[in-house]
Amino acid sequence: MDSTFSQTPATFFPLNEPPPHIKARYARLALVTHEEQLDWIGTVDEDTLIVSCDWLLWQKIANDGGHVVHFELGLLDWNPPETALSELQLRANEWIYDGDQDITTFRGISLGKLFLPQVSFCLVNVERMTVALENLIERFGVREILYCDYANELNVLDDTMKALVAGTVAEGRGLGFTDLRPEKRQHADHISEHPYLFGKRSWLKQLLVGAYALCLEAATGIRCLFQDRANCVMVLINTNVLETLINAYDGRHCTPVFRALTIPKRVSILWQCLKTGILLAAPKSVTLSKPDWDALRSIKAAIGDAFARRTDDKARLLDRYVQKQILDAGRFEEAVAGILSAERLIARYRPRRIVLDGVRNTQPRIFAETARTQGVDVDYIWHSPITPVNMKLDAIGGDPKSPAIVTRCLTWGKANERWLDAIEGRQPRIRLGCPLSDRYWLDRESAPETPGRKRALILQYTPQWQDVSGLNTNIYKHFITVARKLRVLGFEEIRMKLHPGSGRWKKEYFEDVADFFGLDCKIYKTEPFAPLVRWADIVTGPLPTGAFFETLAAGKPYYPFLMLPHLLDPSYYGSYPLFSTADELAEYLQNGILPDSRDLFEDFYSIEQYPSPSRRFWEVMAEDFVQGEPAPRREEIDQ
Secondary structure, three states, rough: OHOOOOOOOOOOOOOOOOOOOOOOOOOEEEEOOHHHHHHHHHHOOEEEEEEEOOHHHHHHHHHHOOOOOEEHHHOOOOOOHHHHHHHHHHHHOHEEEEEEEEEEEOEEOOOHHHHHHHHHHHHHHHHHHHHHHHHHHHOOOOOOOEOOOOOOOOOOHHHHHHHHHHHHHHHHOOOOOEOOOOOOOOOOOOEEEOOOOOOOHHHHHHHHHHHHHHHHHHHHHHOOOOOOOOOOOEEEEOOHHHHHHHHHHHOOOOOOEEEOOOOOOOOOHHHEEEHHHEEEEOOOOOOOOOHHHHHHHHHHHHHHHHHOOOHHHHHHHHHHHHHHHOOOOOHHHHHHHHHHHHHHHHHHHHHOEEEEEEOOHHHHHHHHHHHHHHOOEEEOOOOOOOOOOOOOOOOOOOOOOOOOOOOOOEEEHHHHHHHHHHHOOOOOEOOOOOHHHHHHHHOOOOOOOOOOOOOOEOOOOOOOOOOOOOOHHHHHHHHHHHHHHHHOOOOOOOEOOOOOOOEEEHHHHHHHHHHHHOOOOEOOOOOOOOHHHOOEEEEEEOOHHHHHHHHHOOOOEEEEOOOOOOOHHHHHHHOOEEOOOOHHHHHHOOOOOOOOOOHHHHHOOOOOOOOOOHHHHEEEEEEEOOOOOOOOOOOOOOO
């Protein structure tokens, strides 16, 4: 890629400040996602405006004087309503209904709702692409679209559907549409990974993992053979919280069940489970019966009939995604197998309560739905702060078409409770504090009064994917402008940490960005976060991230960014300083003020109120069982 473009020091072009040679009107737009697609267009004259979905390609062409804009220019002045975020996941469920009937119901469980994140992602992709292209057409007065490719940086659409989105916009505007794609030519995502394509284990690895889980199940089962299991609590939460809960359990009042494959694979943790009587459950393999297959065929037929009657373009685009990526891909069959497996697991351990730290993704949703059909209460607890995203979740509340699945919320603190109010969660609540704080407890008296000024850690700024108004161009604006400003302020070493999760941005792409703009900054992605925080004098990054509080707990100052535009609610953070530009950050650092995080920490973590939330967790579980009977569900929040 680099050989095509000049290697002189690069000028950074902000989205809202196009190069001066960009004209007011063009005859056509050429949509591209990769550099080699420029060859498909042929000779690009001054009446053709390239619309790049690759941020770095846009910057390179612009630095060479080319007629190019980034596709998010079409989103810059867009002002979607607040409901575009708050009701996103309710809208993502609309395809499952024929009238008021959920036509995807299997054994009382909505199969369609199990794929809420994927369908929500599709909605966001389609809406952003549609609005951006419509606004660019309007702004530049074009008469034709030359199509090579068109995509969001985090993309869930296949090649056919991406072209269909662009073609639908062109047809609606009465524009010419020329598809320049060579036959059977596909491009791998070079900026980010697909959010929902995960590699499958080999048969040998599946065999070994299955054997490992069965061994743990057998060992802990023998240990608990004579233990009273009447007060069984199934705890299905993420690995990052499990360790503190396992270490805090004292072997009394209730019998916990954890999934064998989610606990940390360390001898000390396994020994703690054996010593205190924690059961570790292996997943149950199942085979679908003929009635199961018949029910699936009936559900798919009903969906096909409903899809055939729809005429709205956006609804039909969504229907196509569901058909191709969920129905034809066998995802319903996998979901039914998951439901049958969950039924077997619940029948084996007969828990009185299930605790989950997620209600959107397929696996936890399966257990929540299955528990509801079995009459088992469901507790919900955060695994990281979801603020400032006020998005209604049907499993918790706010959906007029279906009742909530969660029967009680275990809250971290006041901020968590305000968030539940905002999304219309009306369940009883019990405040625990945050179990993670047992890992990150900070002796504040030992924290430095003023931070050093040599080492800075930049965390990747990322708009929340659910926020259709958020701009990914801000990711690079934050990186480049903050890194340059910190150098001016005298910081000698700067490191950049990307989000480590799958389905995120690639390290190599950011290394190319740093190289093109001459940034002396090492890029990290999968490396552990804690050593980087210990290394740093200061940390700056996005507002909505659990790393914010991990940094504060480690005794280091965190300078959070929330860049416009967005539909988020920053009121949760009170008077804590928030930044939208590198200049604002520089001014704050030059004033030498250290942000006071005490009130914020208490609002989110309740550390002063509950010094050990993990012990508090087990106390609450024990209080549910009084002389063998569950405690009353409705309890007031501790004041």
